[in-house]
Amino acid sequence: MKFVKINREKLIESAQETLAKVKYYQKLGLICDDGDFVPSVHYPPITEYPLIDVDEYFKTFTLPKDGMMDIYVHIPFCIRHCLFCHYPGMVGDNNDEKEKYISYLIREIDIYRKRFGIDKIKPRSILLGGGTPTYLKPELLDHFLTEFGKRVDMSACRQYNVDLDPNSIIGEDGTKRCEIMKKHGITRLTIGIQSLDDDVLKAMNRPHTVKEAEESIYKAVEYGFDVNIEFIYGHPGETIDNWIDVMEKAVQFPVGEIQLYRLKVKAYGDYQGAINKLVRGSGKTDIPDFETTMMMKQIAVDILEANGFHENLRRVYSKTKKVFSHYAYNQCCNQYDQVGFGLTGFSSYRDRFDINVYDFNEYYDYIDKGLLPINRGYVRPLNEQVRWAIVLPLKNRDVRKREFLQRTGIEFDSLNQTKIDLLKEYGLIEDDGNVVKLTKIGGFLADEVCEQFNSLPYIPFPKERYADGVLNPYSNNDLIENEKELQ
Ligand SMILES: C[S@@+](CC[C@H](N)C(=O)[O-])C[C@H]1O[C@@H](n2cnc3c(N)ncnc32)[C@H](O)[C@@H]1O
Ligand code: SF4
Structure with a gap:
């Protein structure tokens, strides 16, 4: 394919249009005050x-x-x-x-x-x-x-x-x-x-x-x-x-x-x-x-x-x-099982996640004792399993409702819809009945949109660092009934 060059003014114009949208979402509370972000690469972090x-x-x-x-x-x-x-x-x-x-x-x-x-x-x-x-x-x-x-x-x-x-x-x-x-x-x-x-x-x-x-x-x-x-x-x-x-x-x-x-x-x-x-x-x-x-x-x-x-x-x-x-x-x-080896290696299974030590000598010590060099891990309770089954697939491609049900035992449409409806209303996600995915601008701001589904302890920045708008991640955070009791 021959190289297609876009002239610089056009590139800047398009970038400014996107920036205006980004600022709009920041005012609604989606993005923190200085624009900093934490990539949603694992959930919980x-x-x-x-x-x-x-x-x-x-x-x-x-x-x-x-x-x-x-x-x-x-x-x-x-x-x-x-x-x-x-x-x-x-x-x-x-x-x-x-x-x-x-x-x-x-x-x-x-x-x-x-x-x-x-x-x-x-x-x-x-x-x-x-x-x-x-x-x-x-x-x-x-x-x-x-x-x-x-x-x-x-x-x-x-x-x-x-x-x-x-x-x-x-x-x-x-x-x-x-x-x-x-x-x-x-x-x-x-x-x-x-x-x-x-x-x-x-x-x-x-x-x-x-x-x-x-x-x-x-x-x-x-x-x-x-x-x-x-x-x-x-x-x-x-x-x-x-x-x-x-x-x-x-x-x-x-x-x-x-x-x-x-x-x-x-x-x-x-x-x-x-x-x-x-x-x-x-x-x-x-x-x-x-x-x-x-x-x-x-x-x-x-x-x-x-x-x-x-x-x-x-x-x-x-x-x-x-x-x-x-x-x-x-x-x-797909959220299939994955096993990780080596210093800082992590494993992600259907319902749990663990990580190896990050100090060389500690790593060698565990293995000399015939032990796995894992020191931290987490078996997800149901409420975090639900969030895990949204954050990672949504961030990377889409949430397929049938698979969501298999991973959590819960129908996606039975979740509290307040947050989901707001994200739809503000043009960040779309739902064709079977699959939920980010819109174009939602994909541009994928980390910020996905962190809307983090539970309160795992939202990357304190509440006051987000504008007090409808998309402040601390608002409308519950997804399932009695969530606090499950934590
Ligand atoms: C784990 S690094 C390994 C890459 C390889 N060792 C190299 O140096 O090319 C994988 C990628 O993460 C990206 N990366 C690493 N640190 C980053 C940071 N602080 N912010 C953004 N991207 C980063 C870089 O693009 C890098 O190529
Ligand atoms: S320090 Fe090593 S791992 Fe990190 S980016 Fe440089 S070469 Fe890659």
Whole structure:
């Protein structure tokens, strides 16, 4: 497809129109006072889970009937720490530590196999993330993929994805890693490009240049992987002008998917990245304000849509409906069981959720004792199960009422409709009788609309940080009868 260029005035005009709508919703209480947000990636938010006794937790656990689970594996090593990143990890070329970690990771998987009473785990999809899983030496990557491969039954696996940074697949070692990944059946690479502006990459403390980022994309395509490239908007150093240039270049790569992340300054997990100190501490930074950030998003959407990319899963724009992250779709839309291994790895099952420790030594200690390195978890009571079955599918694609009933035992239409009716009336969600989904502007403000369904303790900001309007998330919050008694 030939590149379609939209003239800059038109892009700005469209972005201003969207910004006016955003401000309107902010006045109604949908968005907090300074526009900050917390992405609805898990529900309830994982850091809020209490400490658990793992034996107690698994006493009431049952495997899914078909025995299948999506798999996440966390490999927390990076070349260096990027300014914006809130993932704890070890930086530098410490091969001994990496070898040690990989051996423990394999032992953790074995403890799980024993706990589940199965020889092999049967995934629908696999995601290796981090960190940068490809920042292992090629031989160690090969060793891990071989050992991991012995412990999984790949007969029903539809997607095997690795998240990585561009450096790790270029140069001589990069070529070896691409070959190793092909050999082990990896199908999709998610590459963190973040920006295509060298000054912005420098401000981000990224370990690569624009030229290297481009090289990694062509290399991944040449090796026949499905390629998804990721960008951050709203980062210090980004402006409307340089962002337009970045997006215009991005849509011209031969990739099937482009993913956009709005910069999150304050962590919503356990580990706070350096960006918060820079932005909030000194107050001296060239970070785009909320209004500019919203305009950047609309500009990106306009450039993407004009060039054949449409939002397929939330914030992931693809050229065809067929390409998307199976891991995200299965976990957030189908709400299938998913098991996570490694430091900070989390598991999301039909009625519960747990997370591993985030300190290396603690992780090793648990495994040395033959224990799963889980320390926090949560079995959802009915009211939170209802909210979980709305927040994640609504955010990512849609709530299918029949499936909602299977997951909760409750008819969607029997919920208290006050909030749902308000969201419909204000043009944020639509309901065709069977499926509830976000409208176009609802999708633009997906995190804020979905947090309307969070229960009171999990609304991200205090009540007074939202305008006292009809869409203040603290109003009309009850969804089922006697909800407070269930908490
Ligand atoms: C877990 S990171 C791993 C990516 C990979 N290690 C890399 O560096 O390219 C996945 C993606 O989350 C996004 N991300 C990370 N921190 C973010 C933040 N603070 N705000 C917004 N997006 C962020 C980035 O686009 C990143 O590529
Ligand atoms: S963004 Fe990627 S490379 Fe950078 S610190 Fe985070 S996980 Fe590591």
